[in-house]
Amino acid sequence: MSSLILIPINYLCKRGLKFSSNFLSITMKRIIFTGFSLIFYVFGLFAQQNDIKDDDAFFIRSIYDKALTEGQCYNWLEHLTTRIGGRLAGSPQAAAAVEYTRQMLDTLGLDSVWLEPCMVPHWVRGDQEQVRIINSGTAGTIDLKALALGNSIGTAPGGLVAEVVEVKSLDEVDKLGRAGIEGKIVFYNRPMDPTQIRTFNAYGGAVDQRVNGPARASRYGAVATLVRSMTTKLDDVPHTGVTVFNDDPPIPALAISTNDAELLSSLLKKERLKVYIFTNCRKLEDKLSYSVVGEWTGAEFPEEIILVGGHLDSWDIGGGAHDDGAGCVHAMEVLQLLKRLAYRPKRTIRCVLFMNEENGLAGGLSYAAASNKKGEFHLAAIESDAGGFTPRGFSVDGDDLIFNQKFKKVIEWFPLLEAYNLSFNKGGSGADISPLKSQKGLLFGFRPDSQRYFDYHHTAADNMDAVNKRELELGAAAITSLVYLIDKYGL
């Protein structure tokens, strides 16, 4: 019952403020202060409470019942991950995924299903990468588990050999400068912080090494880069992901498994090491590809669009089950469930499966550009791109003024969704929908439990056996419930 008090602390924590000595003192004071002001606000809310009808609770319960008994999302995901597989933009698998999901959306009885074109980068991995310590006096020759990063270039056909210099940050590379970096392989080895409760915060605190580290090393003449895989788990599974070179000359850039990063680091404490690297990954010509869109037109306010989406592309290794096959089938399931429940939307509900989130965002950018050109208005956009785990709630984002106005409405839905362990907090939504922010609607990010996400993220292990059917279905039900409330009450 003291949850009046607990909302602010939870709220502030989730807004990314870390626990620190000063912060906590301030937080406690804020709690007291905010608490009192809330009490008066609450009187207003009780007056509004009658607006939330019993039939909303029933409809949401029926959404969950359908999702848990007649859901299609698990079967769709099985097809996407197992029969089609890794779906990197420009690949035949990505094209197959476009066609498969278009056909599945066609079966749902929507008003319109179409493909939204976009030009996507076409990067290919080529042959199996090789990363080998060749001169360890203590350990001999050792092969490391490695994956080239997206946008990496290949080595010469015979590979390259150079000495390794270990760093913990981009700043350290700046300090070492050309004298310390030129001709060497830079090895980024700052682990993700295991003490973060939400693993995405730990990822956010380490991923600059993968995204910007290779470019920074290249600026000072490095011949290649190795990056410790982005996971708190110690294992033999390398995690790929995108790296960005911008104006710096591209160089070969690869991730190595966390176990191998630990090994390499421990050997470097004892001896100077040379490593052999081979990869023939390369960028081909950009290709025409598509985001897939299914639309169900609203009866009363068809111009107000509620978008629900995920991204159809994934990395080439593994099945892209949690990233982001789960998000795609979540979005498709929203329409399937509402159709099965004979729902009649007031507003236009649009399922969008974006292409090329992983290495370019071409789908998200093209979709927003086309939407702006048509003068559309997305009242809300919800992206599921954090895996198919047990739902925890939604982050909510928007233009500041818009957020403050519209979040009040969302707060009124707390009681209905809290029964399903869902909460809301301010925070980023999703990469694909972020270009829609300028339309001044509200953006939502689906937030499931994050503990297992980085066991699989961007790896060959992100397959169907990592997905629990009930957890996936509960995610679809959570998102469908939010879509229902937005559609019924607006924002």
Add this chain to the structure above:
Amino acid sequence: MSSLILIPINYLCKRGLKFSSNFLSITMKRIIFTGFSLIFYVFGLFAQQNDIKDDDAFFIRSIYDKALTEGQCYNWLEHLTTRIGGRLAGSPQAAAAVEYTRQMLDTLGLDSVWLEPCMVPHWVRGDQEQVRIINSGTAGTIDLKALALGNSIGTAPGGLVAEVVEVKSLDEVDKLGRAGIEGKIVFYNRPMDPTQIRTFNAYGGAVDQRVNGPARASRYGAVATLVRSMTTKLDDVPHTGVTVFNDDPPIPALAISTNDAELLSSLLKKERLKVYIFTNCRKLEDKLSYSVVGEWTGAEFPEEIILVGGHLDSWDIGGGAHDDGAGCVHAMEVLQLLKRLAYRPKRTIRCVLFMNEENGLAGGLSYAAASNKKGEFHLAAIESDAGGFTPRGFSVDGDDLIFNQKFKKVIEWFPLLEAYNLSFNKGGSGADISPLKSQKGLLFGFRPDSQRYFDYHHTAADNMDAVNKRELELGAAAITSLVYLIDKYGL
């Protein structure tokens, strides 16, 4: 911020009230009513809020940091599940688990470690069970995946053959009576309800078939019982568990996998079927065994005991990782973490690893009897017996009067624990600690996410690879935080 409103609905739901038409109307009215009364209550709470010091937030943060960086629970669990394995009461593995955990507790620098004796039943599975449909006109001879239930008796050495009658409930058996049951194999096939959000509620709604179904069938002359496995998942993995005969004559009783239950049921719709059953499981003489206890004596109120525990025994198949190796290593980790943090307890903290929860509760009953004899007082007892998944909070139980008094104190801790996604609600605690209720302390059940629990429960799949290290560690940190608060502030 309207969470003032949401607490009651969540609260009522978790108390086991199901959503139904009438209920929801009542709930909504209660929300309005309770909400207003809460507002006045809240003023009092804010005044108390200063009691919760910043240093509590820091200490809890340091518990989490230690658990996620220097936790031992995952390694201990690896030993219990992989090196020792299934630990059914009376087995050599159970004896090994007693010795291993006693030695591990001995390393923690506690004031006392001892074994609490108890006489346990000694049931053994014997050879691989066989359940075979022998006369299907459409499908021929089919072997079903089966496991004998604990307390089942064996068949004759050559097995038995009888016609199968499918039922959905014990009531149906009563209705069929001796005329419909005698000489037959009764097949209980009511599935767990997949629409329950908390899977334990679904288990609670179906498990009477396994626990009491065989006895009921025996009462009317059935020669054996088959029970659909207790899981919502459709797969080939049979789930064992205890069955109880009391005054009815024991008969062979086995669980079959859900896929095989579906198959058997679909065939029975078309034809009369005979099934062959063989098992030589049997009960041997009761054996002396032990619960393992480690005690850290409090400096100020040593007579107030805070118990934290799990059960050391498991079923014989699989490693007993989630059920309940996880609970044991959670309890051990509480002491390890508080020791590492140089904590000085005011009250006595006792880790108890109970023997024989699965098929007798001898450990829990003996422990409570010995404790009562010594005139002890357990201020609080916390059991972890719901798996090593991401923590959601705690259920709280107690004698009615005690609960109403003491739960107010617990409510004051909400703000500190909510930052870690923990909540409290009224509900049952744990089987092993339930006999301590008469000491009039408060009983807590650790509640992690429940979605995956019945994928593994009582199966050969309940092994280390089903446990995520971070999820396990977060559970230990959650329980340790609660122990810290109870120790510091009392109840």
